[in-house]
Amino acid sequence: MKYLLLIYNNPATYEAMPEQERNAIFADVDRIMDELTRSGEFVGGQGLADPSQSKTVRVRDGVPAVTDGPYVEAKEQMGGYLIVDCETAERAVEIAAGWPDAKYFALEVRPIMHTAGADV
Amino acid sequence: MSIEDLLRRETPQVLSALTRRYGHFDLCEDALQEALLAAATQWRSGVPDSPRGWLLTVASRRLTDQLRAESARLRREAAVASADSLVAPPADDERLADRDDTLTLLFLCCHPSLSAPSQVALTLRAVGGLTTAEIARAFFVPETTMGQRISRAKQRLRGAGFATPPGAEWAGRLGAVLHVLYLIFNEGYTTTSGPALHRPDLTREAIRLTREVHRMLPDDGEVAGLLALMLLNEARRAARVGPGGTLIPLEEQDRVLWDRQAIAEGVALVSSALSAAPLGPYQLQAAIAAVHAEAPTPQDTDWPQIVKLYEVLLRIAPNPMAALSHAVAVAMVDGPAAGLDLLDGLAGASRAAVGHRLEAVRAHLLDLAGDASAARDAYLAAARGTTSLPEQRYLGARAARVASAAGE
Numbered sequence: 256m257k258y259l260l261l262i263y264n265n266p267a268t269y270e271a272m273p274e275q276e277r278n279a280i281f282a283d284v285d286r287i288m289d290e291l292t293r294s295g296e297f298v299g300g301q302g303l304a305d306p307s308q309s310k311t312v313r314v315r316d317g318v319p320a321v322t323d324g325p326y327v328e329a330k331e332q333m334g335g336y337l338i339v340d341c342e343t344a345e346r347a348v349e350i351a352a353g354w355p356d357a358k359y360f361a362l363e364v365r366p367i368m369h370t371a372g373a374d375v
Numbered sequence: 376m377s378i379e380d381l382l383r384r385e386t387p388q389v390l391s392a393l394t395r396r397y398g399h400f401d402l403c404e405d406a407l408q409e410a411l412l413a414a415a416t417q418w419r420s421g422v423p424d425s426p427r428g429w430l431l432t433v434a435s436r437r438l439t440d441q442l443r444a445e446s447a448r449l450r451r452e453a454a455v456a457s458a459d460s461l462v463a464p465p466a467d468d469e470r471l472a473d474r475d476d477t478l479t480l481l482f483l484c485c486h487p488s489l490s491a492p493s494q495v496a497l498t499l500r501a502v503g504g505l506t507t508a509e510i511a512r513a514f515f516v517p518e519t520t521m522g523q524r525i526s527r528a529k530q531r532l533r534g535a536g537f538a539t540p541p542g543a544e545w546a547g548r549l550g551a552v553l554h555v556l557y558l559i560f561n562e563g564y565t566t567t568s569g570p571a572l573h574r575p576d577l578t579r580e581a582i583r584l585t586r587e588v589h590r591m592l593p594d595d596g597e598v599a600g601l602l603a604l605m606l607l608n609e610a611r612r613a614a615r616v617g618p619g620g621t622l623i624p625l626e627e628q629d630r631v632l633w634d635r636q637a638i639a640e641g642v643a644l645v646s647s648a649l650s651a652a653p654l655g656p657y658q659l660q661a662a663i664a665a666v667h668a669e670a671p672t673p674q675d676t677d678w679p680q681i682v683k684l685y686e687v688l689l690r691i692a693p694n695p696m697a698a699l700s701h702a703v704a705v706a707m708v709d710g711p712a713a714g715l716d717l718l719d720g721l722a723g724a725s726r727a728a729v730g731h732r733l734e735a736v737r738a739h740l741l742d743l744a745g746d747a748s749a750a751r752d753a754y755l756a757a758a759r760g761t762t763s764l765p766e767q768r769y770l771g772a773r774a775a776r777v778a779s780a781a782g783e
Binding site (some may be wrong): 256257291292294295296297298340342361366367368369370371374 | 445462490492493513514516517519520521523524525562564608615622624659668716762763764767
């Protein structure tokens with residue numbers, strides 16, 4: 256079963272951190288990525304550029320309107336994502352709990368739809 | 376036979392022979408992969424007289440090169456492993472006498488020390504002869520992810536011997552093999568739209584491998600039952616998906632599209648298994664599928680017979696999914712209220728295990744009972760609970776249909 260782990264954070268919090276603490280976070284991320292790759296659970300994932308670089312696109316009556324900035328104004332924005340393929344929902348939650356941003360902000364774990372259909 | 380099919384057929388034979396001779400299942404598997412790659416390109420200009428001999432020679436050469444290049448420690452291990460493999464199996468082990476090595480390989484790939492996804496991946500590669508890229512495509516994961524999963528599984532098997540399990544373990548280990556084959560079948564039993572279109576045909580692969588096991592163990596009722604169950608489900612493939620990938624329920628399927636030949640084979644298999652072997656859950660599920668398959672129209676379905684079969688199934692192998700199907704069958708015989716009563720009686724643990732399917736079945740029974748509004752709510756709850764796209768579309772469409780039929 257595949258899960259999308261949405262990583263929420265506030266870049267300003269990390270900017271204000273001592274370098275040592277930031278480096279510890281990067282080391283944590285490297286360690287978890289290594290573990291997920293070796294276990295064969297890592298399917299994909301990327302970090303996102305600062306929310307200030309977002310563009311929000313809306314099409315109304317066929318006319319696209321593009322505004323700078325994220326869709327929802329909030330202190331915490333999506334900072335990246337992971338896709339993992341694991342045996343249980345509990346395992347996906349465990350991975351999320353180990354991710355450093357969960358200590359300061361939150362991760363959201365969402366099951367990804369699949370195309371297998373049992374008989375109905 | 377295409378070169379690809381030929382290579383896939385030879386894969387388990389060559390791998391078994393290598394592992395018997397040299398031990399080191401993981402290294403043998405690597406060496407065989409390299410030989411298969413070489414064959415795929417070199418055989419285009421002509422298939423050798425003995426494909427198996429060719430693969431054995433090339434893979435053995437790679438393997439010995441690799442073993443020689445490795446450390447002295449590894450070489451000592453190899454010597455020990457080869458010495459072990461020279462020891463003949465005990466004479467009283469009749470099972471070993473005329474059995475195909477493919478079965479031994481299946482036992483190894485479905486070893487209890489591996490997780491189910493690892494068992495599936497390794498079986499498809501080592502026994503099915505699929506490439507890592509093909510398996511990755513089938514499970515919608517990157518090739519590196521699948522490669523990692525397979526190599527980790529092989530590492531875990533390092534200590535496991537290449538032998539059929541002893542008598543006391545036999546039934547349980549065979550059960551694990553059948554479960555993996557069933558998982559492979561179900562993984563492939565999908566709609567034919569969207570990204571699923573380009574998946575390797577796991578359903579046919581599962582049937583091919585189960586046929587092999589049945590050929591090796593013709594008297595095992597559960598192997599025959601599983602093969603029959605797969606054939607009877609596969610027979611409905613063309614009828615179970617409509618335009619745009621929508622799922623079509625059994626009672627609305629165009630039965631002309633059912634594959635009569637597959638049904639005949641499945642019915643014959645399950646009939647002879649039921650009369651000759653001890654009862655088991657796969658045989659019972661196949662028997663239920665056979666009753667459906669033999670009804671020319673939904674109205675002709677022998678529901679009392681299906682109720683009886685589910686009752687036996689629930690007695691010998693209780694499971695919550697079967698309990699749901701039993702409730703539907705009872706509703707068809709005694710009316711929807713009787714089915715709904717059974718759903719209400721399901722224990723908490725069973726409810727958790729079936730998840731959204733409980734609401735889907737309840738919706739269906741409420742619809743039969745004429746309670747359109749409650750049926751709609753239950754269909755919507757089920758649609759929110761599923762992680763399957765085709766199922767979600769089906770349940771959403773049902774919700775809309777009962778609502779409009781009720782004039783809402």
